Amino acid sequence: MSDWNVNLYLQFGTERTQPAIDLISRINIANPNKIIDLGCGPGNSTECLRRRWPEATITGLDSSPEMINSCRENYPDQEWILADAAGWQPSSACDIVFSNAVFQWMPQHDRLLGHLFAYVAPGGVLAFQIPARIYSALQQLIIEVANEPEWIHLMEGPKNTFTIESPAYYYDALAGTASKLDIWETEYWHVMENAQAIISWITSTGLRPFLAALETETQKQRFVKILGERVAETYRAQADGKVLFPFRRLFVVGYK
Numbered sequence: 723m724s725d726w727n728v729n730l731y732l733q734f735g736t737e738r739t740q741p742a743i744d745l746i747s748r749i750n751i752a753n754p755n756k757i758i759d760l761g762c763g764p765g766n767s768t769e770c771l772r773r774r775w776p777e778a779t780i781t782g783l784d785s786s787p788e789m790i791n792s793c794r795e796n797y798p799d800q801e802w803i804l805a806d807a808a809g810w811q812p813s814s815a816c817d818i819v820f821s822n823a824v825f826q827w828m829p830q831h832d833r834l835l836g837h838l839f840a841y842v843a844p845g846g847v848l849a850f851q852i853p854a855r856i857y858s859a860l861q862q863l864i865i866e867v868a869n870e871p872e873w874i875h876l877m878e879g880p881k882n883t884f885t886i887e888s889p890a891y892y893y894d895a896l897a898g899t900a901s902k903l904d905i906w907e908t909e910y911w912h913v914m915e916n917a918q919a920i921i922s923w924i925t926s927t928g929l930r931p932f933l934a935a936l937e938t939e940t941q942k943q944r945f946v947k948i949l950g951e952r953v954a955e956t957y958r959a960q961a962d963g964k965v966l967f968p969f970r971r972l973f974v975v976g977y978k
Contacts, residue, residue: 754817761824815843
C-alpha cells in the first residue's frame with residue numbers, strides 16, 4: 723500500500739483532531755511523566771497531549787515514513803519514532819499509552835490490548851479511540867462498490883483490512899487487568915462543503931487499501947467515480963448546499 727498523504731490527511735485536520743481532544747479530556751491523570759502516542763500521524767494528536775501535559779516526556783510513533791518526516795520537520799525539538807505500534811516495546815513503562823484512530827488497522831485486538839497494557843505503569847492509563855463498529859453509511863457504500871464484478875476478485879484483502887469490535891468486546895479484553903474502565907461512543911456531524919469532500923476525506927484513510935488493490939489507474943478512477951455518485955445520492959445537501967457527514971467513534975480509557 724502506498725504511503726500516507728500528509729496534506730490530504732490534514733485537509734480535515736480539525737475534524738480528525740477533535741476526537742483526540744475529547745479523549746484526552748477524559749483521562750484523569752494529573753502529572754504523567756512519560757507518554758507515548760501510538761500512530762501519531764502528522765503529530766496533531768501529539769501536540770494535543772503536549773498542551774495538556776507540557777511537563778511530560780512525550781514521544782510520537784508511527785509506521786509511515788511520510789508522517790514521521792512531517793513530524794520531524796514541523797516539530798524538530800520533539801522525539802519521533804518510525805516503527806510499528808503493534809510491536810512497540812519500550813525500555814520502561816509509560817504513564818499514558820495513547821492512540822487516536824489507529825487500532826482499526828491492526829488485527830487481534832485482544833492480544834494487542836494485552837500487549838500494550840503490559841507497558842502501562844501502575845496508576846497509568848491506556849486510552850484509545852477508533853471508528854465505531856458501524857460508523858456511517860459510507861463504509862457500506864465502499865463495500866458495495868468493491869463488490870462490482872470487474873474488480874471483486876481483488877477485494878478480499880481490502881474488505882478484511884479493518885478490525886473494529888463492539889464496546890462489550892473491549893470491556894472483556896481489559897476488565898480482567900484494568901482497575902477501572904470508561905467506554906463510550908460519540909457521533910460527530912461533520913459539516914462538509916459538498917459530497918465530494920466526503921470522498922476526499924476517505925481517500926486519505928479508509929479508501930486507501932481498496933484503491934491500492936486495483937491494477938490500473940483507470941480502475942481507480944472508475945472506483946472513485948462510482949463511489950462518488952453513490953455518496954452524492956446518500957448524503958444529500960442541506961439548504962445552504964453543504965453536506966452533513968455523521969461519523970461515530972468508540973472511546974476506551976483503561977486504568978491500571
